[in-house]
Amino acid sequence: MEIQNQGSKKAVVLLSGGLDSATCLAIANSLGYECHCLTVLYGQRHGVEVEAAKRVALSLGATDHKFVSVDLRQFGGSALTSDISVPKDSADRGGIPVTYVPARNTVFLSLALGYAEVVGAQDIFVGVNAVDYSGYPDCRPEFIVAFEQLAQLATRSGVEGHRMTIHAPLIDWTKSQIIEEGLRLGVDFGLTHSCYDPDPEGKACGHCDSCLIRSRAFASLGLTDPALKS
Amino acid sequence: MEIQNQGSKKAVVLLSGGLDSATCLAIANSLGYECHCLTVLYGQRHGVEVEAAKRVALSLGATDHKFVSVDLRQFGGSALTSDISVPKDSADRGGIPVTYVPARNTVFLSLALGYAEVVGAQDIFVGVNAVDYSGYPDCRPEFIVAFEQLAQLATRSGVEGHRMTIHAPLIDWTKSQIIEEGLRLGVDFGLTHSCYDPDPEGKACGHCDSCLIRSRAFASLGLTDPALKS
Numbered sequence: 001m002e003i004q005n006q007g008s009k010k011a012v013v014l015l016s017g018g019l020d021s022a023t024c025l026a027i028a029n030s031l032g033y034e035c036h037c038l039t040v041l042y043g044q045r046h047g048v049e050v051e052a053a054k055r056v057a058l059s060l061g062a063t064d065h066k067f068v069s070v071d072l073r074q075f076g077g078s079a080l081t082s083d084i085s086v087p088k089d090s091a092d093r094g095g096i097p098v099t100y101v102p103a104r105n106t107v108f109l110s111l112a113l114g115y116a117e118v119v120g121a122q123d124i125f126v127g128v129n130a131v132d133y134s135g136y137p138d139c140r141p142e143f144i145v146a147f148e149q150l151a152q153l154a155t156r157s158g159v160e161g162h163r164m165t166i167h168a169p170l171i172d173w174t175k176s177q178i179i180e181e182g183l184r185l186g187v188d189f190g191l192t193h194s195c196y197d198p199d200p201e202g203k204a205c206g207h208c209d210s211c212l213i214r215s216r217a218f219a220s221l222g223l224t225d226p227a228l229k230s
Numbered sequence: 231m232e233i234q235n236q237g238s239k240k241a242v243v244l245l246s247g248g249l250d251s252a253t254c255l256a257i258a259n260s261l262g263y264e265c266h267c268l269t270v271l272y273g274q275r276h277g278v279e280v281e282a283a284k285r286v287a288l289s290l291g292a293t294d295h296k297f298v299s300v301d302l303r304q305f306g307g308s309a310l311t312s313d314i315s316v317p318k319d320s321a322d323r324g325g326i327p328v329t330y331v332p333a334r335n336t337v338f339l340s341l342a343l344g345y346a347e348v349v350g351a352q353d354i355f356v357g358v359n360a361v362d363y364s365g366y367p368d369c370r371p372e373f374i375v376a377f378e379q380l381a382q383l384a385t386r387s388g389v390e391g392h393r394m395t396i397h398a399p400l401i402d403w404t405k406s407q408i409i410e411e412g413l414r415l416g417v418d419f420g421l422t423h424s425c426y427d428p429d430p431e432g433k434a435c436g437h438c439d440s441c442l443i444r445s446r447a448f449a450s451l452g453l454t455d456p457a458l459k460s
Binding site for chain 1 (some may be wrong): 344345377
């Protein structure tokens with residue numbers, strides 16, 4: 001494999017099509033990175049996010065956008081990858097939500113690491129957030145730090161002395177702060193989609209944890225979540 | 231997700247169908263683990279390994295065997311996932327081989343971690359080996375240690391204080407030692423398959439790095455590699 005290092009500043013950006021990863025892509029863009037987006041199709045119910053991811057990548061001028069399928073439904077264990085019901089109108093229960101997908105962010109970052117190595121990127125952006133999703137073990141800062149340490153040892157690039165950096169710029173922001181920064185950077189949140197349980201036409205339910213957290217954050221800014229507008 | 235912890239000692243075993251992972255499964259078995267095998271289909275040329283993995287899991291009495299597809303060909307960057315030629319008759323060149331697949335073992339272990347969490351296993355076995363494959367960054371002991379550290383932080387189980395152990399029992403063994411231990415534990419190496427470039431009928435080429443390392447090791451024990459017998 002030829003590592004490409006022509007001085008261009010490349011980044012791999014994990015893009016789900018949701019609000020957080022859209023803002024994360026806008027941030028990577030604003031920092032001057034040539035953004036190679038990666039959307040992981042993991043058997044989630046919210047396949048409609050894929051279309052949102054395409055729209056978001058296109059609207060923010062991503063250099064490239066790859067989709068990789070990995071069927072985590074093989075394992076089950078989450079409301080997002082099995083027949084466990086998505087809870088409604090119940091945000092802020094505490095504990096680890098049933099929507100937690102075992103090892104999801106480890107799998108996502110591993111795939112991003114492989115992609116980064118092939119395109120010659122030394123930077124990976126991921127829109128994890130420890131504030132509104134504090135129940136997810138793999139959204140915590142210490143998880144990101146541990147993955148970054150692993151990344152130095154896991155790859156050819158690391159062996160050759162190139163440092164891989166995992167950027168999680170949203171990790172300690174509130175959802176309102178993420179929305180504000182996204183708006184400042186020109187993200188069209190009407191293109192994004194975060195609902196855990198959309199209807200067959202892809203419309204957000206407005207009642208799952210993800211919808212509730214989004215709509216409250218927009219409301220706190222005196223705005224209406226464009227994904228919930230009919 | 232309900233973590234199953236009924237006192238049974240469960241392990242997830244990464245199983246490629248090759249010689250190393252077959253021996254690794256036999257070791258986990260011999261230690262009394264209930265073995266949940268995981269074969270990752272990553273777009274490798276040697277899809278014939280899948281059939282070998284099925285035979286090996288069956289012959290060694292695995293409790294369960296899951297197959298998860300993740301198409302690393304999307305990224306390319308390796309002789310095993312793209313059109314780069316597999317080198318022949320050229321073992322021991324030094325450096326990182328072109329058969330290195332970017333971040334492969336990170337992806338494999340991440341998937342094993344997710345599976346382990348769902349079945350309630352605290353142990354993962356992987357047949358990586360740092361001696362005969364010293365050129366692969368993700369076959370080194372420090373990589374395994376870093377992944378184990380990550381695993382404590384990545385999962386619900388880790389948050390709840392259960393320690394995840396990554397076992398790489400073959401990591402500092404020579405191929406001959408692996409074969410000897412496998413034979414001692416009753417592994418039928420005629421069922422295994424390691425060739426990087428099998429013919430359309432699945433027969434090993436006998437000339438790629440993987441075939442050469444195997445056949446030399448069998449020869450050093452006064453044996454013929456059963457995978458090369460016609």
